[in-house]
Amino acid sequence: DAGVTQSPTHLIKTRGQHVTLRCSPISGHKSVSWYQQVLGQGPQFIFQYYEKEERGRGNFPDRFSARQFPNYSSELNVNALLLGDSALYLCASTLQGAYGYTFGSGTRLTVV
Amino acid sequence: EDQVTQSPEALRLQEGESSSLNCSYTVSGLRGLFWYRQDPGKGPEFLFTLYSAGEEKEKERLKATLTKKESFLHITAPKPEDSATYLCAVQAIWGLSGGYNKLIFGAGTRLAVHP
Numbered sequence: 001d002a003g004v005t006q007s008p009t010h011l012i013k014t015r016g017q018h019v020t021l022r023c024s025p026i027s028g029h030k031s032v033s034w035y036q037q038v039l040g041q042g043p044q045f046i047f048q049y050y051e052k053e054e055r056g057r058g059n060f061p062d063r064f065s066a067r068q069f070p071n072y073s074s075e076l077n078v079n080a081l082l083l084g085d086s087a088l089y090l091c092a093s094t095l096q097g098a099y100g101y102t103f104g105s106g107t108r109l110t111v112v
Numbered sequence: 113e114d115q116v117t118q119s120p121e122a123l124r125l126q127e128g129e130s131s132s133l134n135c136s137y138t139v140s141g142l143r144g145l146f147w148y149r150q151d152p153g154k155g156p157e158f159l160f161t162l163y164s165a166g167e168e169k170e171k172e173r174l175k176a177t178l179t180k181k182e183s184f185l186h187i188t189a190p191k192p193e194d195s196a197t198y199l200c201a202v203q204a205i206w207g208l209s210g211g212y213n214k215l216i217f218g219a220g221t222r223l224a225v226h227p
Binding site: 044108 | 148217220
């Protein structure tokens with residue numbers, strides 16, 4: 001079985017640009033969460049989606065948004081990129097929030 | 113405030129030298145404590161979930177234990193391939209009706225095992 005897949009694996013953007021990151025959960029998993037991991041720190045919660053609805057949002061500005069599609073895949077969008085948005089963005093899926101999370105390999109975003 | 117603190121930040125061991133990593137936590141509505149292994153540039157790889165004080169789980173050279181305030185990851189006779197960052201996270205329930213949950217991570221312990 002395929003695990004959680006994220007695309008792209010790496011990208012470089014300029015300050016002020018917009019970026020879209022994509023995630024496909026494990027087949028059958030209906031919940032997707034997004035995390036930001038800055039170098040040397042643990043992942044920080046951004047969003048949780050379940051059955052295409054936003055169920056939770058972390059302490060991130062409105063420049064960050066996400067959505068989940070009918071096939072349970074998800075997109076994370078970041079507008080007006082700042083240098084501080086440079087990080088590894090991780091997607092995690094789970095059958096339902098109460099159980100273990102499986103993470104993808106992440107998207108390494110560099111803002112220059 | 114919910115938080116997770118891991119110690120030490122970095123640990124260097126000789127091959128075969130056993131040790132323990134610590135994870136202290138404060139959280140309301142704990143639904144589970146997770147240990148993950150993360151290799152450079154990769155996503156976290158699930159190791160264990162612990163749900164109640166006194167619970168223990170083992171996998172090869174790793175053993176995780178849980179008390180009401182902390183968890184330990186014991187590494188017995190480590191090998192160089194055990195070198196990685198080990199992350200601890202607690203799962204907390206949020207929202208007025210507990211409608212969603214999230215993982216709160218510590219900063220991790222960077223483990224280096226030398227031959």
